Amino acid sequence: MKKNSIGGRSLIGLCFLFLYLPIFLLIIFSFNKGDSSAVWRGFSLKWYVELFHNRLVIEGLATTLLVSLLATAISTVAGTFAAIGIYNLTKKWRGPILVVNDLPMMNADIVTGVSLCLFFVAFFNGWHGIASWINAHQTLFTLPTRLHLGLSTLLIAHVCFDIPYVILNVAPRLRQMDSNLVEAAQDLGCTWMQAFVKVILPEIKPGIVSGALIAFTMSVDDFVISYFTAGSATQTLAMVIYGMTKKRVTPVVNAVSTLMFLAVLIVLIINNVRSAKMAKLAAKRASFEPVPESPRLRRFREWMATPRGKLARRVTAGVLCAAFVATTVFLTAFTTSRPVVNVCSWGEYIDEDLITEFEEQTGIRVNYQTAESNEALYSLLSNGGADYDVVVPSDYMISQLIEEDMLQPLDYSQIPNFSLISNRFKNLPYDPENKYTVPYTWGTVGIIYNSAMIEDEIDSWSCLYDDKYAGQVLLIGNSRDAFGIALKYLGYSMNTTDPDEIREAYDLVRDAYERGVFQGKVMDEVFQTMEGGNAAFATYYAGDYLSMLENNEDLRFVVPKEGSNWFVDAMCVLKDCPNYDNAMKWINFIASTDSNLRNMDYIWYASPNEEALELYPEWYEEQYGEPLDPEIYSIMAAPQEVLDRCEMYICLPKPTRALYNELWIKLGI
């Protein structure tokens, strides 16, 4: 066969350049001194050091590898046999089965995820009934009545979406294969199994390999389906990373990816060098004589063919299966026997040393998970897909959860540190009698602008709709905030339910949109875009502004004179949670002054703990040896006169939410 010309080779090279350009960038920024993925602040290995202290990332990586490898192995074997089976069916059957096979691929991931979650939950409920009935009618053994989403459901889900890819890759090879080959092998005395191993397998091997590769890739990269099927104690790396997107994705993840990349690369190189050597050896040998089979191997092979050997084979297989089941059972039992508390919060929203400290003090294991947004959390909870103990939603979501009777009142006698919370943050509208919540953080939303690009003094939302800044404004990427700000600018309440007012706000945004004022809608990408100086204006949270300021000193923050939104994120406990007392201990621990100081320092969001709030400037000076800029402090913890012109979101009634949604979609069309 002709080899490729230089032109052909350079085309392959170009393709690889295209595939690897972003990867190189990603690797480079894992060595960044700062935490930005847009601004280079010098070389440092600090993220690699931090990686080994970041439990979420390490555990996520372990889960990801375990689940992906297992799912790939299972689906490769199952998919190959299924493909062979399907290709032996008559065409009448084959067509429909192949269509159904492709369904998990054709469905949006979210729909697959949600429907699997509903399916599992329904199954668990059915199981609960059956198991209780069996337990009640005999005393020989007791079946567990309460099943949870966890590693096993995660694995099933992954196998579910992996198999179609394997079949899709094996199928073309089967089509290409000459069916006479198998018949010939069988005519020559092979059993079907032997024919399979010696004839079919080598023929379809490339298809199996590429199917397995794709299956593994899909598993490693999947977020949505895992999110809905992993339960409250298991978290994959992708889930950890998506959880961070409410704030910033730390370069620790870049570091993990870099290490993974290097590991795979090294394995590849070793493997390739070895097989090149083997090929050379084989070529050498082949030219002299066939390689003689070692006598020991031959004897073993002959013994395996005897009935006793067959029995031994089956026993070995059985033992392996039993061992696998036993390990799984043991692992689950081991992890559940320790007292635990399941916490779900936002990514990068806690100083992780606090988790370790709590575990050391109390001996309770913290299963710390992260959600992407309030709505994502709500979606999971309302499908029954999570048995968290403590969640940390925002104000309006809390009132919705209370309304739908999903929260359990707290036992404040077990939370003495609640008394440290400033009175300003008690009895707020979302929880008027303060029965359900202990505040976690609070802050304001405002305009972030780049003073190097803008000369004017900014103090009003008007700049967001001004032609003068066409193409320089980033619209905040969710309907509530985008329309809420427009409402505030027009002098209305952010919580209005008057459709006319909302439509007026929509017209304002729509008009600016059509005039090309907005560069785009952004959420967490705002970090990268603003730090890199790619846009002049954005709307985001004060705490996040302070984190951006570290990477771009030109950025400024202002809470406009028309007023804005201020928010509280608070800890609450879900109804019927399995570890209520541990949850109280956790909440009390987090509400302490020390925890609040450290969290504030880590995440730049203001604390509701009165003492911590007052002590922070002093504490900062002690830690870093330099005084805290009072301006920064006042941005972080907005003074009362700023809060007075701000409004807190309340949960909107359903028709209003539907209107928001409709208008938001119209904006996108």
Add this chain to the structure above:
Amino acid sequence: MRNKRGLFAVPYVIWMALIVVVPIIIMLVYSLTVEVETSSGTVLEASFENYTGMTLYAGVFGRSFWLALIATAMCLLVGYPVAYLMSREGPGFQRVAMALIMLPMWMNFLLRTYSWMSILENNGLLNQLFQKIGVIYLYNKITGSDIEYFQLIRTPGAVVLGMVYNYLPFMILPIYTVLCKLDSRLIEAAQDLGANSANVFRRVILPLSVSGIVSGVTMVFVPSVSTFAISRLLGGGTQMMLGDLIENQFLGGAYNPHLGAAISMVMMVIVVVCMVVMNHFGDGEEEAMVL
């Protein structure tokens, strides 16, 4: 013998019935109900409302399928030659190349997309490069305009680029596996019979690789239609696509899983129809596909 081997499919069919079909039925039920507020709380009520309101989203449907189509065509245009060239290299090269093509996809999707963002931003790597080598200066001279950068990100082009980047490997691999298996004697025979290289390709190589193309197109087109993160991050939300719409119903502020389920059902039906048509086209070429 044919039917006996067919038994291998039985466990898988049972599995599919349980894990694939049942959840889809659940979703179908979801899509045919709406939540209604009554005095005793919210209750579910059967309704076609979710489907009848669908016309509002016709534009989103059109855009999604159009962009996915472009992305698929581009993947095919780039992926086919690369797969073809790869299959003609030595075995060592092939092994490494195959793994190297998948490797980038093992880095998290979000990280990859953020990387693309910093390449495409107004102040990003590409625009800086253009500035350095004078492309922008040249452009301004020729058109008489005065721009400092090309708007690359937050455009439909960026969305297509993101799709091509993320799904290209899924096009290359199946085509490559089929081309590897291609009997080189067929090509020689065609050449001996006087076919020039264009004819060899058109009459021999291409028809024999249709099954790989069908697999590849499926694996690129289908996820492209339903992607949400690419259009959100690279399209800057200005290019709302079906994936965004559905995501917004399940995980976003709009929270209305019933509508989300309905949209995804419609999307699925359209995709299934596309695939059936395409599979039919692929099936025409094959003859000896049974063991």
